[in-house]
Amino acid sequence: MGKGGGGGDGGAAAAAAAEAARKARIADNIQAVKSQFFAREAERDVPEAIWGSRMKSVYDDGGSFIKEVPEQYVTNQSAIDEANSWNKDRPFTDAYTQPRMTALDDIEGRVRDRFLPDFEQDIGDARRELKFALSRRNLLGSSAQADAEERLQDRIGEGRRGIDQRVAGARSEKEALDQQLMNNLIGQAQADVSRSSLLGGIGSSFLANTDRAINAANQQSMGNMFQDVGSLFKEINDQKAIQQGMANAAMFSNAMRNNPTNLFGGNSTSGSSGDIVDWG
Amino acid sequence: MGWPLAIAAALASYAGARISSEAQKKAIRERQRQTEEGIRQRTKKANERLTPIFKQAAEDVGTDKEKKLFTAEDAKNLATINKTKSMVDNRLTGGLETGGKKSAKFQNLQSDRFTRAKAGQNKRDLALSRFLSPSRVGQIRGQAPINAAFGRVGVADELIADRNINDMRVSAIQPNSGMMAFGDALRIAGMMAGMYNMGAGMGAETAGGLNAGDFANLGNTAQTPANFSNISTGAGQIGGTTAGNFAAQTGSFGASAVPWYQSAWNSVGDFFQPANSILPVQPVQQSHTLTPFERAIAGNPGNTSQGWATNRFSPKAWNNADSSWFK
Numbered sequence: 001m002g003k004g005g006g007g008g009d010g011g012a013a014a015a016a017a018a019e020a021a022r023k024a025r026i027a028d029n030i031q032a033v034k035s036q037f038f039a040r041e042a043e044r045d046v047p048e049a050i051w052g053s054r055m056k057s058v059y060d061d062g063g064s065f066i067k068e069v070p071e072q073y074v075t076n077q078s079a080i081d082e083a084n085s086w087n088k089d090r091p092f093t094d095a096y097t098q099p100r101m102t103a104l105d106d107i108e109g110r111v112r113d114r115f116l117p118d119f120e121q122d123i124g125d126a127r128r129e130l131k132f133a134l135s136r137r138n139l140l141g142s143s144a145q146a147d148a149e150e151r152l153q154d155r156i157g158e159g160r161r162g163i164d165q166r167v168a169g170a171r172s173e174k175e176a177l178d179q180q181l182m183n184n185l186i187g188q189a190q191a192d193v194s195r196s197s198l199l200g201g202i203g204s205s206f207l208a209n210t211d212r213a214i215n216a217a218n219q220q221s222m223g224n225m226f227q228d229v230g231s232l233f234k235e236i237n238d239q240k241a242i243q244q245g246m247a248n249a250a251m252f253s254n255a256m257r258n259n260p261t262n263l264f265g266g267n268s269t270s271g272s273s274g275d276i277v278d279w280g
Numbered sequence: 281m282g283w284p285l286a287i288a289a290a291l292a293s294y295a296g297a298r299i300s301s302e303a304q305k306k307a308i309r310e311r312q313r314q315t316e317e318g319i320r321q322r323t324k325k326a327n328e329r330l331t332p333i334f335k336q337a338a339e340d341v342g343t344d345k346e347k348k349l350f351t352a353e354d355a356k357n358l359a360t361i362n363k364t365k366s367m368v369d370n371r372l373t374g375g376l377e378t379g380g381k382k383s384a385k386f387q388n389l390q391s392d393r394f395t396r397a398k399a400g401q402n403k404r405d406l407a408l409s410r411f412l413s414p415s416r417v418g419q420i421r422g423q424a425p426i427n428a429a430f431g432r433v434g435v436a437d438e439l440i441a442d443r444n445i446n447d448m449r450v451s452a453i454q455p456n457s458g459m460m461a462f463g464d465a466l467r468i469a470g471m472m473a474g475m476y477n478m479g480a481g482m483g484a485e486t487a488g489g490l491n492a493g494d495f496a497n498l499g500n501t502a503q504t505p506a507n508f509s510n511i512s513t514g515a516g517q518i519g520g521t522t523a524g525n526f527a528a529q530t531g532s533f534g535a536s537a538v539p540w541y542q543s544a545w546n547s548v549g550d551f552f553q554p555a556n557s558i559l560p561v562q563p564v565q566q567s568h569t570l571t572p573f574e575r576a577i578a579g580n581p582g583n584t585s586q587g588w589a590t591n592r593f594s595p596k597a598w599n600n601a602d603s604s605w606f607k
Binding site for chain 1: 357360361363364365367368369372373375376377378380382383386389390392393394396397398400401404405408412415416419423426430433434437438441442444445446448449452
């Protein structure tokens with residue numbers, strides 16, 4: 001009510017009280033939403049009360065000094081209050097809550113489990129193929145084996161990184177989806193949606209995000225990276241080049257013999273066939 | 281009364297209007313003050329609340345935060361890569377199991393190649409961890425403007441509510457009801473007095489025989505007979521009535537068939553119409569049961585149903601009149 005008088009405040013006091021309640025409700029709901037996503041700072045230890053004594057002045061009702069009396073007091077009360085205040089409303093960190101961390105680890109594990117067994121199977125097959133190839137060429141224990149094994153390691157690492165990319169991608173997808181969910185919920189909280197509506201379905205929303213992230217990773221299939229394992233070592237490649245040259249020479253002489261005037265004519269048999277003749 | 285009353289009435293009207301006006305002006309000033317105070321508070325609140333929000337947004341998209349985010353994301357990706365690496369069967373990543381004796385030269389060569397391969401893998405893993413980071417860091421940085429928008433919306437919501445509440449406070453500010461009532465009362469009193477004075481003056485001019493003082497005492501029933509003593513002639517009074525006065529009065533009764541006092545009252549009624557009239561207005565009637573007083577005037581005290589046309593007076597009856605005649 002203003003100084004001018006005139007009864008009542010037009011409901012301003014009631015509106016102010018309602019607005020204060022609304023603000024408090026929204027703030028609490030936003031905190032409740034965030035607490036589902038981000039971890040809070042660690043609790044602080046509340047120090048033990050340390051008692052001390054001091055003299056206290058006593059006054060009468062009129063404010064006149066009467067006497068000083070000893071009193072017991074907690075010397076570290078401010079530290080206790082500060083710790084209690086901190087623990088009551090700990091600020092959020094950038095770190096995720098433990099359930100979310102567990103969920104992200106779970107997603108990573110599921111994606112790895114999806115691709116690693118096949119990958120390991122391929123590695124085993126590739127090792128066997130390489131071993132046979134080296135054995136056929138009598139290259140075991142040679143520098144060619146050392147060279148081929150190094151190349152195989154590189155190829156294994158490349159395949160593993162392919163899996164890593166899918167694992168990290170699934171995790172990022174889950175994080176992004178969760179972030180969208182949080183933004184959506186905070187937006188609703190700011191619109192003063194009730195807390196039960198906000199958090200009632202958050203568990204299923206988290207699970208749906210996990211499902212979407214895993215499915216997105218699963219759609220990126222991995223092929224066998226070791227199809228050409230027989231050509232992983234240098235000597236085989238060198239031999240392959242020699243064989244290709246010899247095959248081309250044979251074809252060239254054959255063509256010269258059959259049609260010497262049309263040496264470079266369009267012949268379907270000209271050029272490399274791409275076949276590898278195993279001289280070993 | 282005349283000029284002194286007119287001046288007093290004018291002063292009262294002016295004072296009443298001034299009091300009311302001042303009360304309203306005070307309320308208007310208070311509304312302006314409250315409105316300005318509301319704007320000031322909202323501006324202050326907006327500055328206090330929005331500054332940290334924008335500051336935080338600027339920090340979130342700043343290079344320092346970007347470096348931290350990249351570092352954290354690189355580490356997270358590297359941990360993921362290392363975990364996958366550790367889960368691959370070690371037997372599959374070692375040397376080929378070929379059996380037989382291996383020369384020292386081969387073993388050295390193999391170890392050298394493996395070491396080189398491992399170093400290359402680590403470099404590639406690190407590169408991949410860094411390669412994967414920008415996407416996620418971009419998402420995190422993209423959250424900064426969203427957070428700022430949330431903050432702005434929240435503050436805007438509160439400011440709108442504050443404005444509405446302040447508007448309610450402003451609209452509730454009304455002129456002081458006591459002062460307004462007092463001012464109105466004073467103004468009305470002054471106006472009434474002025475009108476009365478004006479009416480009195482006008483009556484004296486138009487009726488010829490009326491004095492302002494006669495009207496001043498209209499509200500006093502006890503003085504009514506005396507006040508109307510001069511209505512037609514200005515001579516005798518009812519309290520000491522002479523036969524001639526009443527004879528003159530009865531003439532008007534016969535002509536208009538309206539009680540003389542009602543006729544007199546009607547001339548005043550143009551100016552005053554009090555809710556509780558001290559002079560009852562009787563319906564105009566052509567005949568009615570005569571009162572003893574009327575019968576005495578009519579000269580036929582025994583006749584109780586004569587019309588007003590009779591214009592005779594009985595001195596004998598009048599001399600014998602008692603108080604019941606005037607009731």
